[in-house]
Amino acid sequence: MKSTQPRNAAKIAALVLGGLGSVCLGAAVWARTASATAGSGKSYEIDVPGTKEWVDTNIDLRGGAKLRFTATGQITYPADTSRTGKMRTSGTFGPGGLPRGFADLVHQYAVKDAGHGALIGRIGSDSYAQAFPVGESKEYDVPVAGRLFLGINQGMKEASTADGSFHVKIEVLKEGLASAANPGGPVESRVAGITPDLLSKIPRRVSDANGDPGDMVNALIIGTQDQVVNVFTAAGWVKVDKSKGDAVLSGLMASLQKKDYLTMPMSVLYLFNRPQDYGFAHGEAVKVAMSRNHLRVWKSPYEVEARPLWCVAATHDIGFERDQRKAGAVTHKIDPAIDGEREYVNGTLSGRGLVVQRDHVTPANPLTTAKTATGGEFHSDGRLLVLVLRNMTSNSN
Numbered sequence: 001m002k003s004t005q006p007r008n009a010a011k012i013a014a015l016v017l018g019g020l021g022s023v024c025l026g027a028a029v030w031a032r033t034a035s036a037t038a039g040s041g042k043s044y045e046i047d048v049p050g051t052k053e054w055v056d057t058n059i060d061l062r063g064g065a066k067l068r069f070t071a072t073g074q075i076t077y078p079a080d081t082s083r084t085g086k087m088r089t090s091g092t093f094g095p096g097g098l099p100r101g102f103a104d105l106v107h108q109y110a111v112k113d114a115g116h117g118a119l120i121g122r123i124g125s126d127s128y129a130q131a132f133p134v135g136e137s138k139e140y141d142v143p144v145a146g147r148l149f150l151g152i153n154q155g156m157k158e159a160s161t162a163d164g165s166f167h168v169k170i171e172v173l174k175e176g177l178a179s180a181a182n183p184g185g186p187v188e189s190r191v192a193g194i195t196p197d198l199l200s201k202i203p204r205r206v207s208d209a210n211g212d213p214g215d216m217v218n219a220l221i222i223g224t225q226d227q228v229v230n231v232f233t234a235a236g237w238v239k240v241d242k243s244k245g246d247a248v249l250s251g252l253m254a255s256l257q258k259k260d261y262l263t264m265p266m267s268v269l270y271l272f273n274r275p276q277d278y279g280f281a282h283g284e285a286v287k288v289a290m291s292r293n294h295l296r297v298w299k300s301p302y303e304v305e306a307r308p309l310w311c312v313a314a315t316h317d318i319g320f321e322r323d324q325r326k327a328g329a330v331t332h333k334i335d336p337a338i339d340g341e342r343e344y345v346n347g348t349l350s351g352r353g354l355v356v357q358r359d360h361v362t363p364a365n366p367l368t369t370a371k372t373a374t375g376g377e378f379h380s381d382g383r384l385l386v387l388v389l390r391n392m393t394s395n396s397n
Contacts, residue, residue: 038065040175046150048119050075050162053110054126054151061123062176063353065142069134070171071095071119075152075164095119095166096135097153109153118153119166124184128347130236134168142176143353146183185350191359191386193304194220199363199384201302205370206269206313214269214372215334216380218342219312221297222304223389228297229278231355231389235348237280240266240294271298271311282348292317293344307391315378316341338378342385349387357388 038044038059048055061067077090077098089098097115110131111120119136122129124146132140134150150168152159202220205213221228229239268275276296295314302309316335335341349355366382 038172038175040172043169043171046168046170047165048150048152048168049165050117050152051159052152053154053156053159054122054149057148057150057170059148059170061142061145061148061172062178063142063144063180064174065172065176066174067140067142067148068171068173069119069121069138069140070169071134071136071166073164073166075117075162075166077117077158078161078163080161089116092164093117094136095168108155110151111153114153116153117158117162119168120151120153122149122151123147124351125347128184128344128351130234130348130351139173144183144185144351145176145181146351184347185353185355186357188359189357191222191304191357191361191388193222194359194361194386196364198302198304198309199361200365202300202311202363202384203271204363204365204367206271206296206298208267208269213370215296215313215315216338216367216370216378217271217311217313217384218338218380219295219314219345219385219387221310221312221387221389222307223310223391224307225299227354227389227392228310230392231349231352232278232280234352234354235282237282237348240279240281266294266296269296269313271296271313272301274298277310282344293341295341295345305388312345314338314341314345315372316344334372334376334378336376336378338380339383342380342383346385346387354390355387356390359386360384361386 038061044057044059046055046057072095074092074094076092079090089100091098093115095118097118100116109116110122111118111133114120114133114135119134120131121134121140122131123142123144126149129146129149131151131153133153134140148170152162152166154162202217205216207213221231223231232239266279266281270276277299278297280295280297282293293314293316295312298311300309300311315338346358350358360383362383367380368382369377369379371377
């Protein structure tokens with residue numbers, strides 16, 4: 001009788017190998033599809049191809065979690081001798097990316113001070129989240145709950161020709177707080193100090209030097225001066241230059257340091273009969289002259305819970321239009337759907353872990369449609385965003 005041992009052995013080997021293949025595949029899929037909140041002691045391994053700008057890791061994190069990243073691998077940008085190709089860096093590099101050159105000043109990357117092609121990360125929505133450098137290794141404290149994304153500090157042009165990938169190990173050193181599981185920041189709740197009487201004292205609009213009404217006041221922030229500056233800075237907003245002379249100097253210094261220039265001045269507007277205390281911008285270096293998120297901040301005469309109340313007028317420049325105050329003059333055109341900029345402020349600031357309470361309130365006389373001082377129209381649901389900043393020790397008011 002013919003022996004069946006070889007045939008049985010082959011079947012057993014196939015089953016074993018098939019099982020091992022399933023286990024290996026399962027492990028790879030698990031590393032990429034883990035959707036439960038990551039707990040302390042867990043680790044994940046993710047591949048980030050050079051052909052992608054962002055990769056969804058499917059890892060959800062709590063606020064206060066602590067991560068350790070370790071990355072290996074190489075990506076290559078092929079040399080391009082065309083006229084447009086000469087305006088980009090090229091070569092083979094690791095997770096730290098290529099050193100920024102003068103050619104990179106005309107391109108916009110998610111992390112402006114990181115190497116071109118460097119490994120980067122973000123927590124949450126691409127619309128609001130502040131990207132951070134990762135490189136070859138990094139420990140990172142998660143500011144608020146959200147989904148982890150890993151990416152390459154590049155544009156779509158580079159991604160279309162890139163070859164290679166980075167392999168990233170993510171270790172969860174600390175799980176974070178169970179109470180900090182709301183993505184993007186705290187759940188909305190009523191701020192006791194924001195009363196109808198207080199809202200009646202806040203002007204609905206700012207004005208230009210001639211007293212003509214302009215942008216609407218669409219956000220209120222409670223915190224000290226240092227806390228206000230700190231939260232905008234942490235969220236990637238920059239204080240704009242106050243004069244053309246400052247702009248020339250800042251632009252020159254940024255170019256020499258191979259950094260993006262984002263601090264172009266904005267016009268002076270008035271609230272409480274005085275100019276803005278601060279102007280902040282959040283824009284793309286290449287488009288900053290015509291398109292940027294920007295806002296003006298005034299310290300009001302009022303306090304809430306023994307801290308100053310600041311008034312914000314935020315708009316989104318989307319191009320240019322005719323200035324209806326002056327014949328032949330042009331000015332910035334704002335996005336008429338002005339509530340989108342209010343929510344941009346909400347998303348960027350709340351995502352840094354420095355906002356402990358937030359709400360939307362509707363005053364008794366809400367502004368729903370109007371024109372800017374230069375004649376551009378805008379519309380709103382009339383609500384004001386309220387943000388209460390983390391009450392950290394500060395020496396200034």
